[in-house]
Amino acid sequence: MRFAxxxxxxxxxLVNGAPGLIAAPRGRPVALLSATVRADLxxxxxxxxxxxxxxxxxxxxxxS
Numbered sequence: 580m581r582f583a584x585x586x587x588x589x590x591x592x593l594v595n596g597a598p599g600l601i602a603a604p605r606g607r608p609v610a611l612l613s614a615t616v617r618a619d620l621x622x623x624x625x626x627x628x629x630x631x632x633x634x635x636x637x638x639x640x641x642x643s
Contacts, residue, residue, distance in 0.1 A: 585610055601636075608633040 585602035592601050594613035602610040611633060615623035627633065 608636055611636070 585604070588602045588604040588609075589600040589612075590603070592599050592611075594611065597613055597615065599611065599613040601608055601612075609628065609630070611627040613625045613627075614621045615625075
């Protein structure tokens with residue numbers, strides 16, 4: 580539930596070739612979610628919320 584309010588700011592991205600989402604209100608990334616999919620099922624979710632690591636991402640290729 581911690582990230583539920585960020586859903587309106589989520590954009591689809593690839594994370595290491597896998598489906599993911601990045602939430603970046605006002606262009607500032609605050610959460611990156613990646614999903615591991617096996618047999619058409621999501622079997623794992625990883626969420627990165629570390630502001631220092633997120634600040635290093637280049638978001639210029641992400642559609643707003």
